[in-house]
Amino acid sequence: MTQQVKNLKNNILLNFVSENKITYLTGLTFMFLASSIQTLFPKILGNTIDLLKDEAYDRNRILWEIGLMLLISLFTFLFTYIWRMFIIGNARKFECTLREDLYKHFQTLSPEFYTKRKTGDLLAYAINDVLAVRMSLGPAAAQSINGIVICASSIYFMLTSVDFRLTLLTITPIPIVIFLIILIGKKIRLRFGTVQDLFGEISDRIQENIYGIRVVKAYVQEDQEIDKFQVLSSKMLDANIKMVKTSSLLTPIIEGCFSLSFVLSLVFGGHMVLSGQISVGNFVAFNTYLAMIMTPIVSIGRVINFFQRGVASLKRLEEIFRIPPSIFDSEAAIQGNIEGTIEFKNLTFSYPGMKKPALENLNLKIEKGKTIGVIGKTGSGKTTITNLLLKLYNVGPGQLYLDNIDINEYSLESIRNSISLVPQDTFLFSASIKDNIMSFKNIYSDDEIEAATKYSSIYENIANFPSGFDTILGERGVNLSGGQKQRVSIARAVIKNSSILILDDALSAVDSVTETHILNNFRTYRKEKTTLIISHRISAVSDCDEIVLLHNGKIYERGTHQELIEKGGLYDEIYAEQSEKHTEHCRECQ
Structure with missing residues (x-):
C-alpha cells in the first residue's frame, strides 16, 4: 500500500x-x-x-x-x-x-x-x-x-x-x-x-x-x-x-x-x-x-x-x-465472516505520541453469543477497545484475536463487515432517515427497516414526522434530539446484523425507561451473537453476562453485577454514587 x-x-x-x-x-x-x-x-x-x-x-x-x-x-x-x-x-x-x-x-x-x-x-x-x-x-x-x-x-x-x-x-x-x-x-x-x-x-x-x-x-x-x-x-x-x-x-x-x-x-x-x-x-x-x-x-x-x-x-x-496509510491489508489477508469470539492477550497499546499506555496487559476472552459490559471512568481505556477491534489503529502481533486468529491476518473489509458500531459521538448524514439507517445501501426491505427502528425504540418518533422515514435530516442530524440521533444510529447498527455489536456509550442521551427497553430488545435480538456494551452508567451493563471494570487502562475488577456488588470494591462505589444521584434526581422531579 x-x-x-x-x-x-x-x-x-x-x-x-x-x-x-x-x-x-x-x-x-x-x-x-x-x-x-x-x-x-x-x-x-x-x-x-x-x-x-x-x-x-x-x-x-x-x-x-x-x-x-x-x-x-x-x-x-x-x-x-x-x-x-x-x-x-x-x-x-x-x-x-x-x-x-x-x-x-x-x-x-x-x-x-x-x-x-x-x-x-x-x-x-x-x-x-x-x-x-x-x-x-x-x-x-x-x-x-x-x-x-x-x-x-x-x-x-x-x-x-x-x-x-x-x-x-x-x-x-x-x-x-x-x-x-x-x-x-x-x-x-x-x-x-x-x-x-x-x-x-x-x-x-x-x-x-x-x-x-x-x-x-x-x-x-x-x-x-x-x-x-x-x-x-x-x-x-x-x-x-x-x-x-x-x-x-x-x-x-x-x-x-x-x-x-x-x-x-x-x-x-x-x-x-x-x-x-x-x-x-x-x-x-x-x-x-x-x-x-x-x-x-x-x-x-x-x-x-x-x-x-x-x-x-x-x-x-x-x-x-506522501503520507502513507498506516493501516492496510497484508497480501495474504483473510476474507470472510467472523463468528464473534474475541480475545485480548496481554494487550498493551499506546496512542501515537503518548507515553502512557491507554491499555496495559489486557487479558479478556469474550465467547461468541455473550454480552459483555465494559465500564470505567473517562480515560480508563473503554473507547480504545473499540478502536482496536475495528483496527482503526495497529495492534502488535499476538495480542488481539478474532475467532482464534490474529486480527492482523484479516482483511479490513472482513473485520469491519463483521462489526457494527454505535459510537458515542453519533454522526448522521444530511439525507433521509431511511438512507441513514440503510447506510445508503439499498439491500434492506421496508419491513427490515421498520423492525430495526422498533428494536431501537425510535419507530414511533419517526412515524410522527410529517415525511416519516423520508424526513431529511439537517447537517449531522441537527433537527433531531440527542436521544433520537443515538437511536437512529442504533437502528443503523441493528439492521446490519453483524456478528459483533459494540455500543460505545451509545445510550448516554436516552432516558432510563428507553434504555431498559432497548437493552431488553437486544437480549432477544442478539441472543446468539456477541455484544459489547461500553458505558459509564452501570444501569446499561448490569444485566450483562460479565462486566469488566477498567481503571487506568487495566482490568481492575470483573464479574457479574451481583458479584461485583458483593465484592464491595470500586464497582460498588460507582454503583452507590450513581444510585444516590438517581435518587436525588427523582426527588427533584417530584
Missing part, C-alpha cells in the same frame, strides 16, 4: 497524460495549426496594403488576398475551438481525477492523521489546491504553448519578411521582461502558499462555529467569535494584498517594455519607410506581428501567476499524498 501511494504521487500526472495522449496530441496539433495559420495574417495584410498603393492594382488579386484573410480567420477560429476542447477539457478531467484520488487517499488514512489536521485545511486541499493545479495545467499551459508558437512564428516572419535589424532592435526589451517575470513569479508562489494556509484556517473557523452554534449562543460567545474571525480575516486580507502588490507589478512592467518596443518601431521603422528600405505594407505587417507578440507576453503575467499558484498547490498536495 505504501508503494502504491508513492507511485500515485509520482505518476498521477504522467499516468493521466499517458492515458489521454491521443487527445493531447490532437489538441497540440490543432494548436500548432491555429497559431501558425494565424501568423500568416499580417503578412497577407501587408501585401494587400502594398497592392492598394498602386493605382493600377489588380482587383482580382486584391479580392484573392481578402479571401485568404477570411479563410485564415475562419480556420483560426475552428482550430482554436478544437484544441481548446481537447486541452482545456483534459484539464477538467485531470481536476476530477486528482480530486477523486485525493478523496480516496483520505479514506485510507487512519484517525491519527485526522487528529493532527484541521477540517478547513483538508477542504482547502480538495477545493482550492486542486483548482489551482487545474488552472496551471489547462489555461496556463495552453496559453504558454500557444504563445510560444505565435511569438516564434511572428519573430521568424519579422526577421525574414521585413528587416532583421529592426526586429532585433524592437525585441530587445523582451529578455528584460522574461527575467523580471521569473523573479516576481517566485515571490507570487511563496505568497500564494501563505494565502492557501490562511484559507484553510478560515474554513476551519467557519465550520467549527456552525457546528458549535448552540454552544456559542448558550455561552453568549458571539462577539468573541466575531473578533476571532476578524483577526483571521484581516490576516487573509494582508496576505492577499501582499500577493496582489507583487502580481500587479507584472502587467505594467510588460506593457511598459512593449511601449518602448512600439516607440522604437515607430521611430526607426518610420525612418526606414521614408527612406524606402521597407514598404508601408511591411511596416504595417511588422507592427501587427509586434502586437501579436505583445498579446501572449502581456498574458504571461497571468500565466506565471497561475503556474506559481499551481506549483505551490501541487507541493501542498504532494505532502498529503
Whole structure:
C-alpha cells in the first residue's frame, strides 16, 4: 500500500497524460495549426496594403488576398475551438481525477492523521489546491504553448519578411521582461502558499462555529467569535494584498517594455519607410506581428501567476499524498465472516505520541453469543477497545484475536463487515432517515427497516414526522434530539446484523425507561451473537453476562453485577454514587 501511494504521487500526472495522449496530441496539433495559420495574417495584410498603393492594382488579386484573410480567420477560429476542447477539457478531467484520488487517499488514512489536521485545511486541499493545479495545467499551459508558437512564428516572419535589424532592435526589451517575470513569479508562489494556509484556517473557523452554534449562543460567545474571525480575516486580507502588490507589478512592467518596443518601431521603422528600405505594407505587417507578440507576453503575467499558484498547490498536495496509510491489508489477508469470539492477550497499546499506555496487559476472552459490559471512568481505556477491534489503529502481533486468529491476518473489509458500531459521538448524514439507517445501501426491505427502528425504540418518533422515514435530516442530524440521533444510529447498527455489536456509550442521551427497553430488545435480538456494551452508567451493563471494570487502562475488577456488588470494591462505589444521584434526581422531579 505504501508503494502504491508513492507511485500515485509520482505518476498521477504522467499516468493521466499517458492515458489521454491521443487527445493531447490532437489538441497540440490543432494548436500548432491555429497559431501558425494565424501568423500568416499580417503578412497577407501587408501585401494587400502594398497592392492598394498602386493605382493600377489588380482587383482580382486584391479580392484573392481578402479571401485568404477570411479563410485564415475562419480556420483560426475552428482550430482554436478544437484544441481548446481537447486541452482545456483534459484539464477538467485531470481536476476530477486528482480530486477523486485525493478523496480516496483520505479514506485510507487512519484517525491519527485526522487528529493532527484541521477540517478547513483538508477542504482547502480538495477545493482550492486542486483548482489551482487545474488552472496551471489547462489555461496556463495552453496559453504558454500557444504563445510560444505565435511569438516564434511572428519573430521568424519579422526577421525574414521585413528587416532583421529592426526586429532585433524592437525585441530587445523582451529578455528584460522574461527575467523580471521569473523573479516576481517566485515571490507570487511563496505568497500564494501563505494565502492557501490562511484559507484553510478560515474554513476551519467557519465550520467549527456552525457546528458549535448552540454552544456559542448558550455561552453568549458571539462577539468573541466575531473578533476571532476578524483577526483571521484581516490576516487573509494582508496576505492577499501582499500577493496582489507583487502580481500587479507584472502587467505594467510588460506593457511598459512593449511601449518602448512600439516607440522604437515607430521611430526607426518610420525612418526606414521614408527612406524606402521597407514598404508601408511591411511596416504595417511588422507592427501587427509586434502586437501579436505583445498579446501572449502581456498574458504571461497571468500565466506565471497561475503556474506559481499551481506549483505551490501541487507541493501542498504532494505532502498529503506522501503520507502513507498506516493501516492496510497484508497480501495474504483473510476474507470472510467472523463468528464473534474475541480475545485480548496481554494487550498493551499506546496512542501515537503518548507515553502512557491507554491499555496495559489486557487479558479478556469474550465467547461468541455473550454480552459483555465494559465500564470505567473517562480515560480508563473503554473507547480504545473499540478502536482496536475495528483496527482503526495497529495492534502488535499476538495480542488481539478474532475467532482464534490474529486480527492482523484479516482483511479490513472482513473485520469491519463483521462489526457494527454505535459510537458515542453519533454522526448522521444530511439525507433521509431511511438512507441513514440503510447506510445508503439499498439491500434492506421496508419491513427490515421498520423492525430495526422498533428494536431501537425510535419507530414511533419517526412515524410522527410529517415525511416519516423520508424526513431529511439537517447537517449531522441537527433537527433531531440527542436521544433520537443515538437511536437512529442504533437502528443503523441493528439492521446490519453483524456478528459483533459494540455500543460505545451509545445510550448516554436516552432516558432510563428507553434504555431498559432497548437493552431488553437486544437480549432477544442478539441472543446468539456477541455484544459489547461500553458505558459509564452501570444501569446499561448490569444485566450483562460479565462486566469488566477498567481503571487506568487495566482490568481492575470483573464479574457479574451481583458479584461485583458483593465484592464491595470500586464497582460498588460507582454503583452507590450513581444510585444516590438517581435518587436525588427523582426527588427533584417530584
